[in-house]
Amino acid sequence: MSSIAQKKGFGATIWDFMTTVDHKKIAILYLISGGFFFLVGGIEAMMIRIQLAKAGNDFLSAGLYNEIITMHGTTMIFLASMPILLAFMNAIMPLQIGARDVAFPFLNSLGFWLFFFGGIFLNLSWFMGGAPDAGWTNYASLALASEGHGIDFYTLGLTISGFGTLIAGINFLVTIINMRAPGMTYMRMPLFTWTTFVASALILLAFPPLTVGLFFMVFDRLFGASFFAVEMGGNTIIWEHLFWIFGHPEVYILILPAFGIFSEIFAIFSRKRLFGYTALVFATILIGFYGFMVWAHHMFTVGLGPTANAVFALATMIIAVPTGIKIFNWLLTIWGGSISFTTPMIYAVAFIPSFVAGGVTGVMQAIAPLDYQLHDSYFIVAHFHYVIVGGVVLAILAGTHLYWPKMFGTMLSEKLGKWTFWFFFIGFHLTFFIQHFLGLMGMPRRVYTFGADQGWDLFNAISSAGAIFMAIGVIILLVNVVMTTIKNERVGNDPWGDGRTLEWAIPSPPPFYNFAQTPLVRGLDSFWIEKMEGNKKGMIFAEPLGDIHMPNNSFIPFVMSLGMFVASFGALYFLDGDKPWALAVLVIGLLITFGSMLVRSLKDDLGFHITKAELLKDAKGGNTDGH
Amino acid sequence: MDINQRYTPQSWPEHPETATMEGKNKFIGFWLLLAAETVTFASLFATYLALKDKGPSGMEFSAAGLFELPLVFAMTMILLTSSLTSVYAMYHMKNHNFKAMQAWLGITVLLGATFLGLEIYEFNHYVHLGFGYTNSAFSSAFYTLVGTHGAHVLFGLSWFIALMLRNAKRGLNMYNAPKFYLASLYWHFIDVVWVFIFTVVYLMGVIG
Numbered sequence: 001m002s003s004i005a006q007k008k009g010f011g012a013t014i015w016d017f018m019t020t021v022d023h024k025k026i027a028i029l030y031l032i033s034g035g036f037f038f039l040v041g042g043i044e045a046m047m048i049r050i051q052l053a054k055a056g057n058d059f060l061s062a063g064l065y066n067e068i069i070t071m072h073g074t075t076m077i078f079l080a081s082m083p084i085l086l087a088f089m090n091a092i093m094p095l096q097i098g099a100r101d102v103a104f105p106f107l108n109s110l111g112f113w114l115f116f117f118g119g120i121f122l123n124l125s126w127f128m129g130g131a132p133d134a135g136w137t138n139y140a141s142l143a144l145a146s147e148g149h150g151i152d153f154y155t156l157g158l159t160i161s162g163f164g165t166l167i168a169g170i171n172f173l174v175t176i177i178n179m180r181a182p183g184m185t186y187m188r189m190p191l192f193t194w195t196t197f198v199a200s201a202l203i204l205l206a207f208p209p210l211t212v213g214l215f216f217m218v219f220d221r222l223f224g225a226s227f228f229a230v231e232m233g234g235n236t237i238i239w240e241h242l243f244w245i246f247g248h249p250e251v252y253i254l255i256l257p258a259f260g261i262f263s264e265i266f267a268i269f270s271r272k273r274l275f276g277y278t279a280l281v282f283a284t285i286l287i288g289f290y291g292f293m294v295w296a297h298h299m300f301t302v303g304l305g306p307t308a309n310a311v312f313a314l315a316t317m318i319i320a321v322p323t324g325i326k327i328f329n330w331l332l333t334i335w336g337g338s339i340s341f342t343t344p345m346i347y348a349v350a351f352i353p354s355f356v357a358g359g360v361t362g363v364m365q366a367i368a369p370l371d372y373q374l375h376d377s378y379f380i381v382a383h384f385h386y387v388i389v390g391g392v393v394l395a396i397l398a399g400t401h402l403y404w405p406k407m408f409g410t411m412l413s414e415k416l417g418k419w420t421f422w423f424f425f426i427g428f429h430l431t432f433f434i435q436h437f438l439g440l441m442g443m444p445r446r447v448y449t450f451g452a453d454q455g456w457d458l459f460n461a462i463s464s465a466g467a468i469f470m471a472i473g474v475i476i477l478l479v480n481v482v483m484t485t486i487k488n489e490r491v492g493n494d495p496w497g498d499g500r501t502l503e504w505a506i507p508s509p510p511p512f513y514n515f516a517q518t519p520l521v522r523g524l525d526s527f528w529i530e531k532m533e534g535n536k537k538g539m540i541f542a543e544p545l546g547d548i549h550m551p552n553n554s555f556i557p558f559v560m561s562l563g564m565f566v567a568s569f570g571a572l573y574f575l576d577g578d579k580p581w582a583l584a585v586l587v588i589g590l591l592i593t594f595g596s597m598l599v600r601s602l603k604d605d606l607g608f609h610i611t612k613a614e615l616l617k618d619a620k621g622g623n624t625d626g627h
Numbered sequence: 628m629d630i631n632q633r634y635t636p637q638s639w640p641e642h643p644e645t646a647t648m649e650g651k652n653k654f655i656g657f658w659l660l661l662a663a664e665t666v667t668f669a670s671l672f673a674t675y676l677a678l679k680d681k682g683p684s685g686m687e688f689s690a691a692g693l694f695e696l697p698l699v700f701a702m703t704m705i706l707l708t709s710s711l712t713s714v715y716a717m718y719h720m721k722n723h724n725f726k727a728m729q730a731w732l733g734i735t736v737l738l739g740a741t742f743l744g745l746e747i748y749e750f751n752h753y754v755h756l757g758f759g760y761t762n763s764a765f766s767s768a769f770y771t772l773v774g775t776h777g778a779h780v781l782f783g784l785s786w787f788i789a790l791m792l793r794n795a796k797r798g799l800n801m802y803n804a805p806k807f808y809l810a811s812l813y814w815h816f817i818d819v820v821w822v823f824i825f826t827v828v829y830l831m832g833v834i835g
Contacts, residue, residue, distance in 0.1 A: 103652040103655075103656065104652065104656060166663060170656055170659045170660060170663070171656070173655075173656075173659055174652050174655045174656040174659065177655055178648070178651055178652050178655060179652075204659055204662060204663050205662065205663070205666050207663070208663050208664070208666040208667040208670065209666060209667075209670045211667065212667055212670040212671060212674070213670075215771075216674070216771070219767065219771065220767075223760070223761075224760070224761035225760060225761065225767035225771070226761065226763060226764045226767050227674065227678070227764060227767055227768065227771075229764065231683060232682060232683050232763055232764050233678065233681030233682040233683060233686070233763050233764035233765060234678065234681070234764040234767075235677060235678065235681070235764070238674055238677055238678075241673075242670060242674075245670075598789065601786075601789055601790075601793070601806075602789065602793050604802065606802070
């Protein structure tokens with residue numbers, strides 16, 4: 001287990017990534033697979049917009065359209081946005097708190113592979129008899145009536161990937177609670193670490209209700225239970241509650257890390273300490289707290305009664321307060337700063353008006369009587385794309401540019417980055433702004449076509465044109481990634497020149513043990529403090545150079561997740577009746593999973609030590625690859 | 628952390644479960660997992676309460692007519708006692724008395740297995756009455772709630788047995804002490820959930 005640099009073959013690299021427990025490599029895995037699913041979801045979005053480009057279009061059939069909108073929503077939320085944010089959390093958060101790895105490196109790997117196999121399983125539905133078609137919310141009354149196995153791919157796939165996300169959440173929480181470097185108090189943690197912390201707490205408490213709901217659905221569809229079967233005494237509203245008790249916090253699971261990325265960007269590129277750091281922290285916690293109190297605003301039209309609607313309407317409006325606090329803090333961070341309009345910074349500046357627009361329409365929908373008018377119309381579609389694309393996706397694109405050098409050691413082209421921005425930003429507003437008016441004109445969501453006499457032709461055509469702009473923006477980003485990788489111009493510790501937090505004090509990419517010596521943190525923006533005091537090393541150290549304990553790589557997480565993947569096929573085909581082998585597949589899959597759990601439990605895994613001599617050699621040779 | 632380091636009761640730390648970094652991480656992480664488990668069971672309880680006594684028109688089963696307390700009371704006492712015996716086991720773990728710990732864990736496992744056997748008997752009894760899993764929304768919710776708890780009992784038992792067998796020959800060290808501690812924490816959680824099941828499902832069920 002030496003840390004001597006060596007050139008690895010392709011097979012060895014693949015094996016390395018399949019067994020790695022290094023948070024930086026797992027981050028790359030999350031980024032690549034999340035990016036892949038982002039493209040898949042994007043292609044689905046393009047197909048939706050082609051279908052709706054003109055009245056009476058027959059590009060897609062009604063049934064296929066239902067499958068595509070379902071998979072577009074599900075893919076973008078569960079398989080694209082969240083994993084890409086988890087990539088940044090994995091890559092950056094441990095560096096920001098001065099840790100050598102996350103608290104549970106093995107579980108980190110397991111979380112990734114569960115997500116990965118869950119996502120693959122869900123998407124295999126396209127090739128195995130049809131995708132789910134009951135919308136990403138998968139309401140029970142629709143889902144139970146859906147024919148074929150589409151819904152079962154949805155429930156089983158999301159169950160597996162949900163376990164992965166839950167594991168990641170617990171891991172980040174423990175990492176932040178236990179692994180902070182000396183001096184890194186809670187109120188000195190960078191904002192991105194804070195938002196990771198709160199988002200992880202939301203994952204912890206929001207995913208179990210979804211898992212329970214998914215299990216109910218599996219039992220109903222496959223094993224003859226009747227949770228949602230009304231004629232057997234069941235109640236379909238239970239699904240709606242469980243789904244939205246998860247679903248609304250999920251929105252904040254996505255947006256809080258996005259807020260964190262933008263907070264970092266505003267401070268770095270305004271060359272100023274964040275304005276109102278304390279207020280930003282408490283606003284983050286408050287948003288997380290209120291996030292659990294508002295789920296029924298998705299269900300105003302169900303008929304829960306005026307009292308319930310009034311309570312949830314008020315709670316929903318309250319969330320605008322901490323969000324507003326954040327917006328003003330960001331504006332005042334920029335105010336009087338020495339601003340440089342780099343690619344991440346223009347994303348951040350563009351994010352503020354875009355997200356505020358989405359927030360304002362959100363408060364409009366919080367007014368329950370008005371929501372009866374807006375519900376299930378394109379107004380809703382416009383609203384949630386304004387918060388998700390205008391907030392989360394802009395943050396993902398900004399974060400990709402900001403953290404690319406830290407993750408890969410090269411800078412993405414600023415010029416192409418700005419081209420991406422302008423195409424994407426213009427395309428985004430062109431696509432979705434006009435959908436507000438389509439909604440007000442009465443166009444319902446989730447319809448596969450409309451008539452020429454309804455007067456929606458022009459606005460839909462404009463909306464579809466905007467989608468092409470966004471697609472061009474994403475293609476330019478891909479070109480940028482390829483060109484940057486081919487040029488391979490290596491950068492130093494702090495490529496933006498104005499890094500404030502610990503991750504910018506170490507090489508890009510960092511060595512696999514991150515910090516040869518654990519840093520001592522003396523305040524908020526600790527790297528900035530050292531820079532201002534002329535400390536050439538960028539850090540002061542809390543310990544002398546010595547041996548470092550590191551975890552072993554492991555193939556078990558991959559096998560464990562593969563077992564769940566196999567078992568899911570068994571469960572899926574189990575009650576077709578004519579497939580007796582399905583039970584065997586189910587049992588074999590579960591045996592693989594529980595067997596590898598047992599192996600993990602019984603086999604001692606004590607890790608290994610990097611010796612001081614190897615660290616000294618690394619410091620001279622600049623090895624960053626590890627073993 | 629040296630796995631081969633030998634301890635005496637005198638050199639054994641007061642809180643071996645959190646004496647190492649790994650132990651500290653596992654300790655916090657496991658409490659967080661229990662938080663997620665709590666939400667899981669809360670969802671199951673809420674669903675059960677919503678679907679209690681609900682079924683197709685003319686369903687002959689109701690909680691008041693179906694449940695009988697004597698057997699369930701015995702199961703409750705057995706599981707509560709097993710929680711107590713696992714506390715004794717942890718008491719000996721903290722005193723570095725490996726044999727006594729193993730013995731008390733063995734008793735815990737026996738009690739847990741008895742509980743599980745009685746639960747299987749109970750389910751079997753209901754099924755023979757015609758109250759199967761697919762009978763009604765009520766039966767689905769009942770078996771899923773109580774069965775999920777039963778699956779947790781089974782997992783807890785397997786965990787105890789695996790730990791006892793794996794470490795039978797090498798005794799306590801700083802590597803396995805947190806594992807024993809967490810398994811017993813898990814066992815207490817299962818016990819607490821059962822107290823709620825006994826109250827919400829059975830006591831409130833018999834009242835009607």
